[in-house]
Amino acid sequence: AQSVTQLGSHVSVSEGALVLLRCNYSSSVPPYLFWYVQYPNQGLQLLLKYTTGATLVKGINGFEAEFKKSETSFHLTKPSAHMSDAAEYFCAVSMIKAAGNKLTFGGGTRVLVKP
Amino acid sequence: SQTIHQWPATLVQPVGSPLSLECTVEGTSNPNLYWYRQAAGRGLQLLFYSVGIGQISSEVPQNLSASRPQDRQFILSSKKLLLSDSGFYLCAWSSRGWTGGGIGAFFGQGTRLTVV
Numbered sequence: 001a002q003s004v005t006q007l008g009s010h011v012s013v014s015e016g017a018l019v020l021l022r023c024n025y026s027s028s029v030p031p032y033l034f035w036y037v038q039y040p041n042q043g044l045q046l047l048l049k050y051t052t053g054a055t056l057v058k059g060i061n062g063f064e065a066e067f068k069k070s071e072t073s074f075h076l077t078k079p080s081a082h083m084s085d086a087a088e089y090f091c092a093v094s095m096i097k098a099a100g101n102k103l104t105f106g107g108g109t110r111v112l113v114k115p
Numbered sequence: 116s117q118t119i120h121q122w123p124a125t126l127v128q129p130v131g132s133p134l135s136l137e138c139t140v141e142g143t144s145n146p147n148l149y150w151y152r153q154a155a156g157r158g159l160q161l162l163f164y165s166v167g168i169g170q171i172s173s174e175v176p177q178n179l180s181a182s183r184p185q186d187r188q189f190i191l192s193s194k195k196l197l198l199s200d201s202g203f204y205l206c207a208w209s210s211r212g213w214t215g216g217g218i219g220a221f222f223g224q225g226t227r228l229t230v231v
Contacts, residue, residue, distance in 0.1 A: 032217045043121075043205055043222035044159075051217035090159065094219070100147050100164040100172065101209045103220050107158040 002027040002093050006106035014114050019063075019078040021109050026072065030059030031093040033074040034103065035065055038088045047089075050074060061085070086113045116141035121206045121223030128230055134179075134193040136226050138206030141187065146208040148189040149220060150181055153203040165189060166211070201230045 007022040025031060032051050048059025055067040059092040061084075065076045074091060090107040120191045121138045128134060150162045163181035178197050182190045191208055200230055202210050207220040 032219075034219050036222075041203075041225065041227065043224045044207075046219050046221070049217070059192050076127050092219075094217075096217075100149075101211075101220070102149070102161060102164055103209075104160040104161075 002031055002095055002104050003106055004093055004106035005090050006089075006091050006109050008109055009107060010110045010112065012112045012114060013081045016080050019081045019111065020081060021076040021089050021091075021111070023065075023074045023076065023106055024072055025074065025091075025093045027093065027095065029096070030067075030069055030105075031095050033065075033067060034061065034092040034094070035063070035074070035076050036090060036092060036105075037061075037089065038108075040087075044090065047076070066086045081111075081113050083113050083115065086111055116170060117208075117221065119206060119208055119221060119223045121226060123226060124224065125227045128196050128228065130198055130230055131195045134191070134196050134200070134228070136191040136204055136206075136228075138189045138191075138223055139187055140189075140208045143208070143210070144186060145211050146187065147220075148183060148187075149207040149209075150179075150189065150191050151205040151207065153205060153225075155202070156184070159205070163191070196230045198230050201228055203227050 003026045005024045034049045038044045050067045052089040058064045063078045088110045090108045092103040118141045148165045152160045165183045180183040204226045209220040
C-alpha cells in the first residue's frame with residue numbers, strides 16, 4: 001500500500017521568501033501525485049498534479065512541484081510567498097488503475113506567512 | 116462545468132442522535148464518490164468510496180455508514196453519534212476509469228460536525 005509523508009506539520013515563512021513544502025511517497029511504482037490547498041473551514045482545492053511527462057509541473061497561484069523518481073519526492077515550491085498563501089497544504093497520491101481512483105493524503109503542512 | 120454541493124455547512128448534534136449528511140454532484144455522470152473526515156489537527160481519512168449506485172466500500176470500521184441511492188448523490192449517516200464522530204467531513208468526486216485517477220478528486224466545501 002502506498003503512503004505519503006509530509007515533513008513538517010507547520011512552516012513559517014516571511015512574505016516574499018521562498019516557500020518549500022516537502023512530500024515523499026512510498027510506492028512500488030510511480031503513482032499519480034497531487035498537491036491540494038485548504039483554507040480555513042473550506043474544502044480542498046487542487047493546486048497541481050503530476051501524471052506523466054515533464055517532471056516539473058506548474059500549478060495555480062505561482063506554485064510548482066518537481067517529481068523526482070529517484071528520491072520518491074514531489075516537493076512544492078513558490079519563489080515568493082504572499083500573505084494569501086497562508087493555508088494548509090496536502091500532498092496526495094493515487095495509484096494508476098487503483099480501485100475507485102482513491103487518493104491517499106499526507107498529514108498536511110500548515111503555512112504561516114509573516115509580514 | 117462540474118459542481119459539488121455538500122450540506123449543511125455546520126451541524127451541532129447531541130451524543131446518541133442520528134446523522135445524515137448529503138452530497139450531490141452536477142455536470143458529470145458515473146462519478147466515483149468519496150467521504151473523508153478531517154479530525155482537528157489531523158490529515159484526511161478516507162471513510163467510504165463508491166464506484167456506482169448502491170456500491171459502497173468502507174475504508175475504516177466505525178460508527179458511520181454511507182449510501183448512494185442515485186448516481187450523483189452520496190449520503191453519510193449514523194444511527195447514534197459518538198463524541199469521537201466530531202470533525203470536518205468532506206465529500207469529493209472523481210472521474211471513472213484509470214484516466215480519472217490522473218485528474219484527481221474535487222471536493223465540496225465540507226460540513227463541520229460537533230457532537231456535544
